[in-house]
Amino acid sequence: MRIFVFLTRRMIFAALLMLGVSAAIFFLVNSIGNPIELMMAETPGMTGEVIDRMKAYYGLDHPPMTRYLLWLSRIAQLDFGTSIVYNQPVGSLIVTWGWQTLKIQLPAILIALAIAILFGVTAARRQHSRSDFAVMATALLGQSLPAFFLGILLIFIFSYSLDWLPSYGAYSTRNPLWGSPTLDALWHMVLPVAMLTFFNTATLTLLMRSNMVDVLKSDFIAAMRASGIPERRVIYVHALRAAFIPMLTYLGLLIGLMLGTAPVTESVFTWPGLGYLYISAIHQLDYPVIMGASAVIAFMLICTTLLTDVIYVLIDPRISLE
Amino acid sequence: MSDQTITAHPPSSAKPARRPVKGIWRQGWQRFARSRTGMLGLILVLLVVATAVVGPFVAPFDPQDQSPMIDPGAKAPPSWVHPLGTDRMGYDVASRVIYGAPTALAVGLGAMSIASLIGVLVGGFAGYRGGTTDEVLMRFTDFFLVIPMFVVILAVIRLLGVAVVNTPFESVPYLNLGVIILLIGVFSWAPIARMTRAEFLRLKNQEFVEAARCIGATSGDILFRHILPNALPSLVVIVALGIGGAVLAEAMIGFLGFGDPAAVSWGQLLYFNYEALKVAPWASLSPGVAIFITVLGFNLLADGLTDAFNPRAKR
Amino acid sequence: MSSLATAKPTAAMSIDDRSMLTPPVHDLVRVENLRIQFPPWNAPVRIIEDVSFQVRAGETMGIVGESGSGKTLSSLAILNLLPPPARITGGRIMFDGEDLAAKSQGEMQKLRGRRLAMVFQNPGYSLNPLMTVGAQLGEILKVHEKMPRSMALQRVEELFRLVGITDPGSRLSQYPHEMSGGMKQRVCIARALLCNPALVLADEPTTALDVTIQAQILDLFEDLKARFGMSMIFVTHDMGVVARIADRITVMYAGQVCETGDKHAIFARPSHPYTQALLASTPRIDRRYAIDGEGRRERLPTVGRAVAPGQSLGGGCRFAGRCPEAAPECSRLVPQAAAIEPGRVVHCLKRGSAGVASHD
Numbered sequence: 001m002r003i004f005v006f007l008t009r010r011m012i013f014a015a016l017l018m019l020g021v022s023a024a025i026f027f028l029v030n031s032i033g034n035p036i037e038l039m040m041a042e043t044p045g046m047t048g049e050v051i052d053r054m055k056a057y058y059g060l061d062h063p064p065m066t067r068y069l070l071w072l073s074r075i076a077q078l079d080f081g082t083s084i085v086y087n088q089p090v091g092s093l094i095v096t097w098g099w100q101t102l103k104i105q106l107p108a109i110l111i112a113l114a115i116a117i118l119f120g121v122t123a124a125r126r127q128h129s130r131s132d133f134a135v136m137a138t139a140l141l142g143q144s145l146p147a148f149f150l151g152i153l154l155i156f157i158f159s160y161s162l163d164w165l166p167s168y169g170a171y172s173t174r175n176p177l178w179g180s181p182t183l184d185a186l187w188h189m190v191l192p193v194a195m196l197t198f199f200n201t202a203t204l205t206l207l208m209r210s211n212m213v214d215v216l217k218s219d220f221i222a223a224m225r226a227s228g229i230p231e232r233r234v235i236y237v238h239a240l241r242a243a244f245i246p247m248l249t250y251l252g253l254l255i256g257l258m259l260g261t262a263p264v265t266e267s268v269f270t271w272p273g274l275g276y277l278y279i280s281a282i283h284q285l286d287y288p289v290i291m292g293a294s295a296v297i298a299f300m301l302i303c304t305t306l307l308t309d310v311i312y313v314l315i316d317p318r319i320s321l322e
Numbered sequence: 323m324s325d326q327t328i329t330a331h332p333p334s335s336a337k338p339a340r341r342p343v344k345g346i347w348r349q350g351w352q353r354f355a356r357s358r359t360g361m362l363g364l365i366l367v368l369l370v371v372a373t374a375v376v377g378p379f380v381a382p383f384d385p386q387d388q389s390p391m392i393d394p395g396a397k398a399p400p401s402w403v404h405p406l407g408t409d410r411m412g413y414d415v416a417s418r419v420i421y422g423a424p425t426a427l428a429v430g431l432g433a434m435s436i437a438s439l440i441g442v443l444v445g446g447f448a449g450y451r452g453g454t455t456d457e458v459l460m461r462f463t464d465f466f467l468v469i470p471m472f473v474v475i476l477a478v479i480r481l482l483g484v485a486v487v488n489t490p491f492e493s494v495p496y497l498n499l500g501v502i503i504l505l506i507g508v509f510s511w512a513p514i515a516r517m518t519r520a521e522f523l524r525l526k527n528q529e530f531v532e533a534a535r536c537i538g539a540t541s542g543d544i545l546f547r548h549i550l551p552n553a554l555p556s557l558v559v560i561v562a563l564g565i566g567g568a569v570l571a572e573a574m575i576g577f578l579g580f581g582d583p584a585a586v587s588w589g590q591l592l593y594f595n596y597e598a599l600k601v602a603p604w605a606s607l608s609p610g611v612a613i614f615i616t617v618l619g620f621n622l623l624a625d626g627l628t629d630a631f632n633p634r635a636k637r
Numbered sequence: 638m639s640s641l642a643t644a645k646p647t648a649a650m651s652i653d654d655r656s657m658l659t660p661p662v663h664d665l666v667r668v669e670n671l672r673i674q675f676p677p678w679n680a681p682v683r684i685i686e687d688v689s690f691q692v693r694a695g696e697t698m699g700i701v702g703e704s705g706s707g708k709t710l711s712s713l714a715i716l717n718l719l720p721p722p723a724r725i726t727g728g729r730i731m732f733d734g735e736d737l738a739a740k741s742q743g744e745m746q747k748l749r750g751r752r753l754a755m756v757f758q759n760p761g762y763s764l765n766p767l768m769t770v771g772a773q774l775g776e777i778l779k780v781h782e783k784m785p786r787s788m789a790l791q792r793v794e795e796l797f798r799l800v801g802i803t804d805p806g807s808r809l810s811q812y813p814h815e816m817s818g819g820m821k822q823r824v825c826i827a828r829a830l831l832c833n834p835a836l837v838l839a840d841e842p843t844t845a846l847d848v849t850i851q852a853q854i855l856d857l858f859e860d861l862k863a864r865f866g867m868s869m870i871f872v873t874h875d876m877g878v879v880a881r882i883a884d885r886i887t888v889m890y891a892g893q894v895c896e897t898g899d900k901h902a903i904f905a906r907p908s909h910p911y912t913q914a915l916l917a918s919t920p921r922i923d924r925r926y927a928i929d930g931e932g933r934r935e936r937l938p939t940v941g942r943a944v945a946p947g948q949s950l951g952g953g954c955r956f957a958g959r960c961p962e963a964a965p966e967c968s969r970l971v972p973q974a975a976a977i978e979p980g981r982v983v984h985c986l987k988r989g990s991a992g993v994a995s996h997d
Contacts, residue, residue, distance in 0.1 A: 020465050025474055032481040039484075127721075140359065140625065144618035146570050148577060149610040152592070152599065156607070160600045217720075219762035226716050226757075227777045227828060228750030231742065241767055253467075260470040264574045268596075278473065279578060282480045294473045301468045317812045318766055 006313060014306045021298045022075070023068065026291065030064050035287040039084075060287075071291065080292035085284045090292040093277060098296065100170055101266070101273035104189055105258055108196030113251075115201045120208025120243075121235060127213055135205060142202030147261065151195040151268035158191060165191050168270035192269045200254055207250055211243035218242075245316050252308035256301045350555060350630040360626010366619030374427045377420035385421040385586045388412045400604055409591070409605035410598045419612050421586040426616055429503055429572040429587075430565035436507025437568075438561055441514025442550075448515070449522025450545060456519070463515045471509035472571065478505060479580045498582035502575055506568050517560050521553035555631030559624050566620030573613045588613050665732065665836060665868045666692040666715065672727035673710055673719065673892075684723065685710055686955075688894050689974065690887045692836070697862060697869040699883025699900070701876060701915070707892040708872040709758075712838040714738070715870070716753055717745045732836070751781045754829035758841040760821035764813040770824050771809030774831060781832050796827040799864070801857060819850035826857065830865060840872045855881055876919050880904060885980075888912045891955035893971075898981035908983045911956045914940040952994075954986065962987050970994055 032038070036055045055061040062070065074081065080090035123135040159167035166172070170188050171181065178184070215221060216239055224234050258265075262275025270276070274293055281289035313319055354360050382403070383390070390408045400407045406415035448459035482501060486492050494500075525531060526549060534548050575581055576589020577596070588609035595605035673685035685707045692698040700708045713719050715730055717737055730737040732753070737745065757763035765773050774796075775789040784792065790809055797805030800823045813821055822842060829837050839858070843851040859882065862869060871882050879886055879900070886903050888895040888911065895909040907913045917938040940959060954960070957967035970992025972984040986992050 017465060017468060021469055024465075024469060025477075028474060029477050029481060032478065033485045035481070038481055140622065141618065144566070144621045145614055146573065146610075146617060148574060149592075149614060152596065152606060152610060156599055156603055160603075219757050219759060220765045222713075222718065222720075223755070223757055223763040223825070223828075224765065224773075225718055225746075226749055226753075226755040227831075228746050228748070229776060229780055230746055233780075238765055238768075242765070245767075256468070256470075260472045261574065263472065263476065264578060267578055279476070282476050283579075285480070285484070290477055294470065294477065297470045297473055298468065301470060305468060316767065318814050 003313065007310065010306055010309050014302050017302050018299060019072075021302070022072065022295050025294050025298065026068050026071065027064065029290065030067070034060060035285070036060050039285040039287065075292075075295060080295075081288035083281075083286055083289045085281070085286040085289070090288050093289065094274065094292055094296050097272055097277040098274045100271060101259075101262055101275065103170075104192045104196060104271065104273070105255075105262075107189070108193050109200055109251075109255060109258070111193070111197045112200030112204055115197070116204035116208045117240065119201075120205045121212055121240065123205075123209045124212030124216060124243075125235065132209075135209065139202045139205045139209075142198060143206065145198075145202075147195055147199040148264045148268050150198055151191070151265060154191050154195055155268070167191070170272050192265070192271055195268070196258060196265060200258065203250070203254065204247070207247050208243065211246050212239060215239045215243045241315070245312070248308050248312055252304045255304045259297055259300055259304075262297075346552070346555060346631075350627075354626050354630035357626040357629035359622045360629055363619050363622025363624070363626055366615055367623055370423055370616050370619060371427065373420055374423035377423055381417040381420040383414035383417040385413070385418050387414070387417075390414055399602075406608045407602060407604040409595050409602065411594060415591075415605050415608050418586055418591055419588065419608050422588040422591065422609060422612060423616075425499070425585050425587045426569045426572065426613075429499070429506065430569045430616075430620070432503040433506035433510060433568035433571075434561050434564045436504065437511040437514055437564060438557070439511075440508070441511035442518050442557070444511070445515035445518025445520075446522050446545070446550070446553075449519035450526060450549070452523070459515075460519065463512045466509065466512040469509065471506075472574065475502070475505045475509065475571075475575065476578065476580055479575065483580075496582055496584055499585045499587075502572055502582065506571050510564055510568065510571075514557065514560055514564065517556055518553060521556050522549055525549045525552050555627075559627045559631065562620050562624035562627055566617040566624070569616050569620070570613065663694050664691040665694045666870070667731040668711070668715070668728070669731065670728035671711065671714060671725065671730065671738075673707070673714055673723055674726045675724075676722050678724075678726065683726070683892060685714070685892045687728070687971070688889070688892070689728075690894065690897050692868050692870060694835075694868055695866050696884040697871055697882055699879035699886045700870060700872045700889060701874065701879050701886060702889035703874055705891070706889045708874075708889055709840050711889075712755070712840055712870055712872055715836075715838060716749055716755060717742065718749075747781075750777050750834075751832040752835050753838070754832070754834040754836070755838040755840065756822075756825050756829050756842045759845045760818055760825050761813075761845065763825055764821060766813055769810050769812055770816075774824070774828050777828065777831050792831070793827070796830055797824070800824075800827045800830070800861070801853075802827070818846055819853065822846060822850075822854055823857070826854075826861070830861065830867075833865065834867055836868045836870065838870045838872070841874070842871075843878060844873070844875070851878075858882055876915065888915070893955050894974075894982075894984055895956065896981070896983040896985075898978065898983075902978060902981055908977055908981075908988055909956075909985050910960045910962050910987070911940070914938065914959075914961075954984070966992060 029035070034055070036051060040051050040054065052061070060067060078091055080094065082088065083090050083093055086093060119135050119139075123132040126132050155167045158165045166188050171185050172188075216235075221234060221239055224238060225231070229238075262273060263279045264275070265271075266273045266275040267279055274297065277289065278293040278297075280286075281293060354364075388411060390404060390412050392412075394401060394404060394408055395412070404414050404416065406419065409415050409418070444459055444463065448456040448463075479498065479501060483498065486497065491497060526544075531544060531548050534544055539548070572581070572587065573589035573592070576587045577592045579590075579593045581587050581590040581593070583590075591609035592606055595602065595609075599606045667689075668691070669689050671685055671688045672683050674683050688707070688711055690698065690700075700711065702708050710719065710723065714725055715732070715737060717725075717740065719725065725738050728738065732748075737748075740748075764770065771790055771793055774793040775784075775786060778784045778789040778792055779786070782789075794805045794809060797808055802808055802820065802823050808816075808820075808824075813824075816824070826842070829839075842858075843854050846854060855878065858869070858871075869882075871879065873879055883900050885898060886900050887897045888903070888909065890911050895911045896903065896907075903912065904916070907916050918940060953966075953968040953970055954963075954972050957963045960967065964986065967986055970986060971994075972986045972990035972992055974982045974984055975988060975990040977983050977988060984990055
């Protein structure tokens with residue numbers, strides 16, 4: 001029962017956070033000027049009358065506060081408006097393009113987690129050994145290698161030099177690879193997923209290692225060994241669980257970072273995801289898409305934090321639900 | 323741990339000489355000097371700083387000089403005259419990479435100064451006052467942690483670019499770069515505030531602070547002479563990491579084409595030359611390597627600083 | 638229930654007529670010239686140097702020494718669980734006629750928890766915070782006795798009752814953080830006794846507890862020893878605690894044994910200068926002591942001169958630097974075991990030990 005109270009409280013807090021973040025985005029963007037006026041400033045030959053009609057059409061002829069409430073009430077009904085450039089509902093644009101983002105980010109985080117556990121645990125068990133040093137050095141280097149630059153390197157090596165993998169897009173426009181759209185899509189995913197995985201793995205491995213080193217030094221692990229629990233179980237069940245808990249917070253932040261930098265990583269591969277949609281909307285000043293996509297990205301970030309909190313409670317009995 | 327317990331001291335017949343009392347910074351430096359990663363980081367950072375300071379005097383070409391367009395032509399491979407080749411627009415890549423260093427450092431230091439100022443103020447106040455103040459300020463900080471900063475910065479820069487047309491702001495030099503620095507700073511203070519708060523909470527109840535209070539030190543004295551200096555080592559680590567992060571953020575903004583057209587920045591070099599990656603890889607890879615070295619330098623520096631000031635955090 | 642009551646079969650008695658020092662009583666554990674080192678292996682720095690002692694079946698051996706004297710490392714060495722990079726570099730640990738130091742980790746794993754068990758110093762840290770105590774203890778039974786879950790929990794509950802845990806049934810589903818320190822230590826003791834071990838190693842099991850709880854836990858140990866008949870190695874720095882719980886005592890200083898013998902003999906006639914200093918420095922309720930030499934009150938004796946920790950790990954007797962009786966040869970020659978009474982051994986050149994120059 002207490003878990004439901006806890007969940008409700010967290011959800012209310014998340015909703016408030018969402019409200020705050022959306023307001024911040026809205027007013028920050030609107031404080032610069034009326035979006036339609038700014039947009040039309042780049043289009044030659046726009047008369048004041050046309051601009052006024054456009055404003056009315058997109059509901060931008062009210063003062064900012066009214067507009068914010070209007071926008072909010074529409075978003076609450078999942079109505080994000082219509083894209084100026086695509087002339088499609090922003091909601092459906094976000095769903096199609098957002099799916100492509102998840103398609104590369106989800107595998108990247110899962111693969112990274114598996115690698116981080118494998119290498120982090122191995123390095124921690126052989127602390128100060130040569131393999132530990134190798135893992136640490138690689139991870140430290142990997143942590144500093146910007147994801148987008150890594151993407152450029154991958155394209156340079158695997159697409160341009162070796163000609164093994166496609167350098168852009170989520171699928172071939174004409175002849176799908178091996179005649180199978182599924183394989184073709186997977187083939188296109190390889191490089192973007194590799195880039196994001198590498199980016200995630202470095203820090204996760206370092207964290208996994210240092211948490212594991214701490215846990216392996218703790219008395220309860222010594223006590224388990226002294227009780228004759230097989231080493232494999234001690235490490236991969238008990239120690240791993242304890243070492244994993246502090247990583248959750250970071251995992252949440254990492255997913256946030258990955259989502260937040262999607263505009264960059266997706267631009268490298270011309271990947272038709274949410275970030276790419278966002279960038280093209282900004283370039284073309286497609287105001288409804290800018291607002292909708294940034295709200296959705298913020299929403300996903302907040303959901304990640306919420307999810308992290310909930311998982312914490314589920315796996316760590318020490319956390320009280322108060 | 324084992325090092326300390328088993329190091330055999332040379333047996334001395336005289337009574338042990340009293341070791342001079344060392345400050346937290348000197349002790350830290352001694353530990354830092356022993357950290358291989360930290361020293362490598364320091365060397366890389368100094369390399370970048372040296373490039374930024376000396377570079378403009380030794381760079382073979384002016385960053386705005388497009389004359390190589392005529393002689394070796396655009397996208398010319400590396401040669402003696404152009405050690406890193408020329409780029410798509412006929413600039414000398416080496417010179418532009420060198421001129422990118424001061425920009426990168428300006429962004430890193432500028433943004434982190436802003437972030438540190440806000441972060442220390444908010445976090446320090448929350449940690450020192452505690453109670454409701456703490457609760458409210460920390461919720462405010464949480465809020466800044468979940469704002470997708472990158473997304474917001476891009477939108478603001480783009481719209482601002484349009485809004486300033488035909489206004490007096492248009493002629494402000496490096497306006498775009500200034501706004502980028504400001505925004506990166508404004509969106510990166512949350513981790514610093516959290517760290518400051520944690521440190522202030524830890525320190526304010528320690529005995530030396532109690533003692534200072536007992537002998538009648540003012541709040542200002544306690545904050546600035548007793549708590550802040552002791553919180554600094556941890557803050558230095560997170561700020562060093564933040565500088566690398568800010569350089570990277572600016573590079574990404576530049577890479578997407580939202581950088582300051584008047585400034586020479588590594589991200590923008592990538593933006594201009596990425597299309598020609600296949601024909602002239604040197605023009606894209608060189609600024610990329612420069613970003614990597616700078617970020618790596620600050621990350622390693624932070625790693626060494628952790629070794630120096632918070633050795634228990636690792637191992 | 639039934640297996641708790643059955644006595645463990647004893648191994649064939651080994652009569653070691655080479656040794657004049659050990660009386661012909663069955664030794665369950667015989668630590669012989671144990672050496673533990675940290676890298677670098679070529680450096681002559683040994684954290685444990687030539688430590689020998691015996692524990693007879695059914696007796697409690699108290700190992701006494703100040704922190705850093707190597708008592709904890711010695712007991713971890715018996716379980717073959719030295720924290721890396723420490724390693725056993727010499728000597729034997731005979732248990733039931735087998736050398737534990739030569740066994741593989743796989744073989745040791747089958748002995749740990751079943752024939753050998755350990756109670757750690759800090760009950761707050763030695764239980765897995767993420768599992769209920771029932772699940773943690775049940776897992777040990779599942780590993781060693783292949784018991785199904787329900788049976789294992791029944792057995793755990795039974796042991797909880799034996800170690801004096803109130804309402805044992807409902808405690809099973811509690812997490813360690815929901816228990817008091819004393820209760821957690823009782824759980825740890827129950828864990829050690831789960832499989833009815835032949836030897837229990839207790840590493841300062843009362844140090845982290847309140848004084849009143851300490852007394853209760855000591856009572857419990859005495860009670861359980863009578864009930865289970867196991868041998869025990871009780872490591873502590875507290876002379877008062879050994880006086881109560883031990884049958885025999887080994888005094889250690891900086892990784893060397895000072896003396897071994899019957900409890901009463903050692904308290905009545907301490908032989909080694911370190912033991913003498915240690916006993917003299919225990920405050921007595923019937924005396925008044927001066928603080929900083931004021932008045933005519935007597936000063937509480939202390940173990941003389943603190944010495945840099947590294948220095949005392951050099952050659953010779955490691956106590957020499959603080960010893961009031963030290964002669965020049967004491968810091969050069971390592972004192973060997975000398976029998977001074979039946980069952981009593983001392984390592985001191987001034988008490989008749991032979992000196993050996995180097996151990997390499």
